[in-house]
Amino acid sequence: MDFFRHDKIYDFVKYSKYGLIFSCILIVGIIILFFIKGVNFGIDFVGGSVIQLQYTNKDAPISQIREILNDSQYFKNSNITEFGAKNEIVIKFPFVPSDVKINISDEIKEVLKPTGEFDVRRVDIVGPKAGVELAKKGVISLALALIAMMIYVSFRYEWRFALAGIVALVHDVFISAAAIIVFDVDLSLDVIAALLTLIGYSINDTIIIFDRIREQMLLKKFNDINFVINDAVSKTLSRTLLTSLTVFFVIFILFVFGSEILKGFTLPMLVGSIVGTYSSMFIAPKLAILFGFNIQEYYEKEARKQRKKQEKEKMYQMYEKGRI
Amino acid sequence: MNFFNIKTIVFLVVFVFGLALSIPSIFGTQGPKITLGLDLQGGLNILLGVDINGGIKSRYSSLATQINHDTQNSDILIDSLHSSDNNVSFELLDISKKDALDELLSKIKGLNISSIDGKYNITFTQEEIKFIQSSSIEQAIDTIRNRLDIFGLSEPSVTRQGEYNILVQLPGIKTTEDEQAALDLIIRPAQLKMMAVDEERNARVNSMSEDEASKYGDVILPFTHDPNLKILLKGIPIIDGSMLTDARVAFDSKTNQRVIAFTLNSVGARIFGDFSGNNIGKRMAIVLDNKVYSAPSIRERIGGGSGQISGSFSEQEAKNIAIALRSGSLTTPLELLEKRSIGPSLGADSIKSSLIALFGSFLVIILFMIFYYGFAGVIAVSALFVNILAIIACMSLFGATLTLPGMAGIVLTIGMAIDANIIINERIREALRSGDNVIKSIAFGYENATRAIFDANNTTLIVAVLLYVYGTGSIKGFAITMGIGIVVSIITAIIGTHGIYLWLGQKINNTKRLNFWFGIKKGVN
Numbered sequence: 001m002d003f004f005r006h007d008k009i010y011d012f013v014k015y016s017k018y019g020l021i022f023s024c025i026l027i028v029g030i031i032i033l034f035f036i037k038g039v040n041f042g043i044d045f046v047g048g049s050v051i052q053l054q055y056t057n058k059d060a061p062i063s064q065i066r067e068i069l070n071d072s073q074y075f076k077n078s079n080i081t082e083f084g085a086k087n088e089i090v091i092k093f094p095f096v097p098s099d100v101k102i103n104i105s106d107e108i109k110e111v112l113k114p115t116g117e118f119d120v121r122r123v124d125i126v127g128p129k130a131g132v133e134l135a136k137k138g139v140i141s142l143a144l145a146l147i148a149m150m151i152y153v154s155f156r157y158e159w160r161f162a163l164a165g166i167v168a169l170v171h172d173v174f175i176s177a178a179a180i181i182v183f184d185v186d187l188s189l190d191v192i193a194a195l196l197t198l199i200g201y202s203i204n205d206t207i208i209i210f211d212r213i214r215e216q217m218l219l220k221k222f223n224d225i226n227f228v229i230n231d232a233v234s235k236t237l238s239r240t241l242l243t244s245l246t247v248f249f250v251i252f253i254l255f256v257f258g259s260e261i262l263k264g265f266t267l268p269m270l271v272g273s274i275v276g277t278y279s280s281m282f283i284a285p286k287l288a289i290l291f292g293f294n295i296q297e298y299y300e301k302e303a304r305k306q307r308k309k310q311e312k313e314k315m316y317q318m319y320e321k322g323r324i
Numbered sequence: 325m326n327f328f329n330i331k332t333i334v335f336l337v338v339f340v341f342g343l344a345l346s347i348p349s350i351f352g353t354q355g356p357k358i359t360l361g362l363d364l365q366g367g368l369n370i371l372l373g374v375d376i377n378g379g380i381k382s383r384y385s386s387l388a389t390q391i392n393h394d395t396q397n398s399d400i401l402i403d404s405l406h407s408s409d410n411n412v413s414f415e416l417l418d419i420s421k422k423d424a425l426d427e428l429l430s431k432i433k434g435l436n437i438s439s440i441d442g443k444y445n446i447t448f449t450q451e452e453i454k455f456i457q458s459s460s461i462e463q464a465i466d467t468i469r470n471r472l473d474i475f476g477l478s479e480p481s482v483t484r485q486g487e488y489n490i491l492v493q494l495p496g497i498k499t500t501e502d503e504q505a506a507l508d509l510i511i512r513p514a515q516l517k518m519m520a521v522d523e524e525r526n527a528r529v530n531s532m533s534e535d536e537a538s539k540y541g542d543v544i545l546p547f548t549h550d551p552n553l554k555i556l557l558k559g560i561p562i563i564d565g566s567m568l569t570d571a572r573v574a575f576d577s578k579t580n581q582r583v584i585a586f587t588l589n590s591v592g593a594r595i596f597g598d599f600s601g602n603n604i605g606k607r608m609a610i611v612l613d614n615k616v617y618s619a620p621s622i623r624e625r626i627g628g629g630s631g632q633i634s635g636s637f638s639e640q641e642a643k644n645i646a647i648a649l650r651s652g653s654l655t656t657p658l659e660l661l662e663k664r665s666i667g668p669s670l671g672a673d674s675i676k677s678s679l680i681a682l683f684g685s686f687l688v689i690i691l692f693m694i695f696y697y698g699f700a701g702v703i704a705v706s707a708l709f710v711n712i713l714a715i716i717a718c719m720s721l722f723g724a725t726l727t728l729p730g731m732a733g734i735v736l737t738i739g740m741a742i743d744a745n746i747i748i749n750e751r752i753r754e755a756l757r758s759g760d761n762v763i764k765s766i767a768f769g770y771e772n773a774t775r776a777i778f779d780a781n782n783t784t785l786i787v788a789v790l791l792y793v794y795g796t797g798s799i800k801g802f803a804i805t806m807g808i809g810i811v812v813s814i815i816t817a818i819i820g821t822h823g824i825y826l827w828l829g830q831k832i833n834n835t836k837r838l839n840f841w842f843g844i845k846k847g848v849n
Contacts, residue, residue: 002843002844052670054669054670103500103503103504105500105503105665106500119667119669120667121666121667121669121670122664122665122666122667122670123663123664123665124662124663124664124665125662125663125664126661126662126664127373127659127660127661127662129373129659129661130371130373130489130661130662133486133489134796137486137794137795137796140794141790141791141793141794141795144790144794145786145787145790145791148786148787148790149783149786149787152782152783152786153783156779189729189796189799190728190729192799193729193732193791193799193802196787196791196799197732197733197736197802197806199787200783200784200787200788200806201736201739201740201784203780203783203784204740204743204780204781204783204784205780207776207779207780207783208747208776208780211775211776211779212776215772235754236750238750239746239747239750242696242746242750243739243742243743243746243747245692246688246689246692246739246742246743246746247736247739247743249685249688249689249692250685250688250689250735250736250738250739251735251736251739253681253684253685253688254681254685254732254735256681257677257680257681257684258677258678258681258732259673259674259677259678259728261363261674261728262678262728262732265729265732266732269736
């Protein structure tokens with residue numbers, strides 16, 4: 001089985017120009033969307049309460065529930081949505097300091113008694129204080145992860161490639177995060193976990209291509225970086241698309257069959273698996289060129305490294321012989 | 325080469341290890357099992373914040389009790405003893421006793437003492453405050469653990485989270501009654517105090533403000549059976565809960581009511597005896613967590629150091645209070661920051677849908693790999709299979725908890741592991757196309773693919789470690805599965821499959837059916 005012609009070199013660098021323009025437009029659009037619509041912070045971050053109910057033997061009578069809750073003193077400002085199935089709903093309301101003391105589960109059973117038989121499946125109450133620390137830790141781990149990867153890639157490749165990889169990464173995370181705005185998913189810890197996974201996945205994809213670029217440069221000494229990139233991306237094309245497809249399938253199945261709670265995780269990942277592939281082919285290599293990667297300089301540096309290594313070996317041999 | 329090369333042996337060992345240690349989790353037999361997170365099995369998840377300032381305040385209060393007792397014992401007369409959020413102050417009445425007082429205070433560690441004209445102001449040193457801060461969270465964790473142990477809940481977990489938070493997970497909790505009982509037990513400070521009633525001014529208690537009371541060094545506290553009924557008590561307790569040795573539920577034969585009987589240690593018993601002997605006719609209040617349970621008049625000197633708390637307790641309540649008292653008081657107040665309860669039916673549904681997703685994606689990958697790569701796909705899938713077994717085995721061995729995001733982590737690892745084999749297979753095909761023989765192609769494929777896979781996995785591993793160190797709760801669970809998955813996939817996908825190719829290489833080289841083995845035709849360029 002074979003999907004692609006493996007001997008053809010496509011001109012990826014040429015299309016990267018359009019890719020960059022496309023990405024810029026996309027990002028500007030997301031920024032506008034961000035200001036117009038804003039992010040729905042979930043209770044993980046701003047505090048509040050969530051109750052999940054499942055009705056036995058019937059669909060949830062949402063309009064009736066809404067009416068009853070609007071009349072109750074305690075659940076007045078709550079937001080009711082269907083959750084995955086017709087008989088399952090989620091009720092959200094802002095944090096009230098006394099929440100933790102009142103037994104919400106009993107309270108809701110009492111208030112909603114007239115609407116039929118149901119089962120309280122989940123009650124989450126989060127104070128605003130807990131969220132602040134979570135947000136702080138989230139930002140710290142994100143920043144540290146980026147720095148650590150930057151150092152690692154710089155060490156293994158070259159700093160301009162590292163920077164290009166990281167910028168492409170931020171680009172991927174940004175676009176995937178926008179998916180939760182478009183589809184009205186709350187920003188929760190699961191979304192953060194998805195974005196962090198995406199970082200791992202996206203850099204993985206980019207590194208495979210960078211590795212091929214480095215290999216081609218060291219092997220064949222082409223003088224045209226554009227050609228090297230086109231060659232490397234074309235050679236890895238079949239792998240890139242295969243892997244992206246499998247990852248996409250895995251997440252897609254999780255998205256379709258996984259429980260509703262996992263949506264916060266699967267939705268950004270689904271977008272991320274597409275954007276990550278696109279950016280590692282069209283954005284990251286082009287950025288390395290734009291950041292001023294110079295192939296001649298690279299060869300000189302590598303040659304110097306080689307010479308140094310040889311000299312060291314020579315010295316070592318002389319040293320050994322001298323002793324014998 | 326025969327089957328027993330070093331790489332296939334490693335692969336076999338991982339397989340046997342994975343199989344043996346994942347059987348208990350999969351079939352429910354004896355042995356180490358994966359612990360399911362609360363989101364999968366249902367239960368109660370509580371995040372508590374430690375109020376450090378409250379902890380220091382309560383230390384100042386017990387310091388005042390100690391000074392009060394010590395000075396009385398040595399006949400040093402002091403007045404207006406007062407403890408606040410950040411100091412203890414009092415006035416020495418008899419200046420000739422200054423040396424005796426200074427010596428007495430110098431025995432207490434960690435104090436800054438300043439005195440001007442007999443007016444003393446005492447604070448804790450910076451080191452002592454730091455020590456109180458760091459020890460108070462540990463003390464709170466120990467106390468909660470103790471209480472839950474005595475209470476007899478199944479598999480409770482009490483862990484420190486972040487700097488000042490405590491995470492309590494109670495998988496056994498299923499009903500709201502259980503939830504309330506457990507919450508009461510955990511949060512209750514259980515600070516028992518015996519306090520003297522300020523008989524001189526108590527008549528005016530209903531018209532007195534808190535500020536006025538504190539001017540006299542007094543506090544106004546409500547009765548537990550009727551919060552509107554208040555009583556004026558001397559602010560420095562006679563005895564506090566640290567002198568308690570035992571507490572249990574008992575019956576008072578006179579009133580036929582449930583009471584909590586407690587016993588004091590020898591120091592407490594002596595103070596109790598002395599105080600009751602000197603204050604016959606006056607009242608003494610028994611205060612638990614700033615609520616007055618009773619304030620009986622003292623009829624005679626009470627020796628022996630035992631007493632009881634009466635109130636109209638339910639059986640459960642009395643039992644909980646006794647457990648809380650016995651296991652020690654929480655000197656630092658706790659604040660409930662977060663409470664999440666997941667019903668068991670939701671947990672079961674989550675497991676079901678995640679398993680469907682897991683098997684579904686597994687099936688898609690198997691079919692796809694075999695369809696695209698032929699026998700090479702079968703080898704890749706077998707590595708994947710061992711990979712999953714090994715992840716389950718590692719998790720049960722380390723006692724890691726499987727959560728919903730953790731399951732997502734496993735699914736993602738499947739993607740990463742299969743990626744490694746795709747890279748290798750593509751490289752092998754490349755070499756085959758350029759005309760190399762099978763053995764050479766395999767060597768070429770592994771040599772070049774390994775470097776890229778290594779770099780890629782290393783960066784992901786760095787992310788996993790950082791997530792584990794800095795993440796909380798579900799993110800940690802996710803990081804663990806991802807980390808384990810990556811390490812295992814390096815072993816199975818790179819080493820394991822290589823071993824199989826080394827073993828079969830010669831055989832494949834001799835056959836002409838490359839399409840069967842690698843899914844391509846040789847020499848087609």
